[in-house]
Amino acid sequence: MSLTKSTATPPREGEEDISDLYPEDRGWVTECLSRLRDQRLQPKKTRLIEFPLPAALDGMKLFVKNESAQPSGSHKHRLAHALFTNALASGCLRDGTPVFEASSGSTAISEAWYSNELGIKFNAVMPSGTSEEKQQAVRDLKGNVILATAGEDLVTVARRQAEQSNGHFMDQFTYAERAYDWRSEHGLAPELCREVEPDWFVMGAGTGGTVTSVGRYARYTNRKLRVCATDPENSAFLPGWRDHDRTATDKGSRIEGIGRPRMEPSFLFPLVNRMIRVHDAASVATMRVAAQYLGIEPGPSTGTGLFGAVQILLGMQANRQRGTIATVLCDAGSRYTAEYYNDDWLDKKGIDYRAWMEPVERFFKSGEWQPPVNFSPAPRPSATLWNM
Numbered sequence: 001m002s003l004t005k006s007t008a009t010p011p012r013e014g015e016e017d018i019s020d021l022y023p024e025d026r027g028w029v030t031e032c033l034s035r036l037r038d039q040r041l042q043p044k045k046t047r048l049i050e051f052p053l054p055a056a057l058d059g060m061k062l063f064v065k066n067e068s069a070q071p072s073g074s075h076k077h078r079l080a081h082a083l084f085t086n087a088l089a090s091g092c093l094r095d096g097t098p099v100f101e102a103s104s105g106s107t108a109i110s111e112a113w114y115s116n117e118l119g120i121k122f123n124a125v126m127p128s129g130t131s132e133e134k135q136q137a138v139r140d141l142k143g144n145v146i147l148a149t150a151g152e153d154l155v156t157v158a159r160r161q162a163e164q165s166n167g168h169f170m171d172q173f174t175y176a177e178r179a180y181d182w183r184s185e186h187g188l189a190p191e192l193c194r195e196v197e198p199d200w201f202v203m204g205a206g207t208g209g210t211v212t213s214v215g216r217y218a219r220y221t222n223r224k225l226r227v228c229a230t231d232p233e234n235s236a237f238l239p240g241w242r243d244h245d246r247t248a249t250d251k252g253s254r255i256e257g258i259g260r261p262r263m264e265p266s267f268l269f270p271l272v273n274r275m276i277r278v279h280d281a282a283s284v285a286t287m288r289v290a291a292q293y294l295g296i297e298p299g300p301s302t303g304t305g306l307f308g309a310v311q312i313l314l315g316m317q318a319n320r321q322r323g324t325i326a327t328v329l330c331d332a333g334s335r336y337t338a339e340y341y342n343d344d345w346l347d348k349k350g351i352d353y354r355a356w357m358e359p360v361e362r363f364f365k366s367g368e369w370q371p372p373v374n375f376s377p378a379p380r381p382s383a384t385l386w387n388m
């Protein structure tokens with residue numbers, strides 16, 4: 001059957017039928033979708049690195065899925081693939097429709113990568129302070145960078161720009177959870193669960209799409225796997241989840257890619273079993289210490305996830321449990337040389353990671369945990385945990 005010729009019967013009087021309006025575009029859509037299904041454009045299977053743990057943590061295992069090896073450098077490669085597939089199949093894109101996205105970095109780079117492959121004009125709306133390297137990475141993939149002025153909400157700017165240009169606002173914060181095909185055998189969760197059977201999946205949330213897809217897969221396949229979302233300082237996710245309040249707000253995070261000033265639609269409460277607040281300084285120290293064990297310098301959000309994994313390991317140790325924890329190496333430190341790997345930048349931001357280096361180093365060497373003297377742990381959630 002030709003896809004460019006409509007086989008619909010003409011509408012009768014009083015009926016509306018638009019089947020013949022865009023027959024050419026249907027051909028273009030089908031072609032893009034078939035390219036996205038092709039092996040070359042599918043997200044890659046990534047390596048699971050076993051993080052060496054000290055003898056004192058006998059019976060416990062920690063695995064890190066290296067998503068920085070995806071062709072566009074982060075786990076957002078999987079999201080970008082899902083968002084384009086969803087937008088094309090949902091009739092949101094026609095040949096020539098420009099795409100807009102609000103992103104602080106990784107998603108913009110991954111969507112630019114797919115746009116470049118599919119010949120779609122891509123526009124990333126990024127915060128005014130976005131590093132030159134990240135802007136350049138989008139431009140290298142033929143994407144256009146629009147910098148929002150300080151204080152402007154990225155989502156509002158991206159939506160407005162898309163409307164003004166007859167474009168499509170991809171809106172990762174809304175569509176991440178529904179675009180991911182969490183039943184498929186190709187997602188992060190099924191790939192991970194084929195390799196190991198984790199008791200916990202730990203990761204920070206930006207859209208919340210990744211933790212959500214793992215939580216859904218765990219239920220769908222009746223796994224014991226629990227999901228822990230690690231949240232940086234000043235993010236609304238933890239108070240919102242704790243108080244079951246979707247109107248929660250906060251100042252917004254300093255750890256790039258995770259933690260948000262408001263609850264995002266893709267962060268679904270019932271799919272998160274536990275949340276852990278992680279000090280920004282602890283995220284940065286863990287990121288730096290982990291580099292020695294992983295053989296790859298990770299980005300700061302990986303440090304936040306790994307710090308959460310340390311807290312879960314400590315809980316297991318205290319309860320004489322054994323178990324397996326998995327987290328994600330979201331992206332590589334090479335994206336952050338001017339920021340989280342630069343002491344001057346960290347000092348300007350007031351992130352004093354130094355006090356956390358020794359405790360984290362000692363834990364990975366010996367399994368002993370002694371947090372910095374002035375450290376006060378974040379309060380535990382008062383509400384009952386969801387759906388354990």
Ligand SMILES: Cc1ncc(COP(=O)(O)O)c(C=O)c1O
Nearest residue numbers: 106205206207208210257301330
């Ligand atoms: C570097 C980095 N880490 C972690 C995340 C969180 O991923 P998700 O959006 O699936 O919650 C993001 C999201 O943009 C990110 O850019």
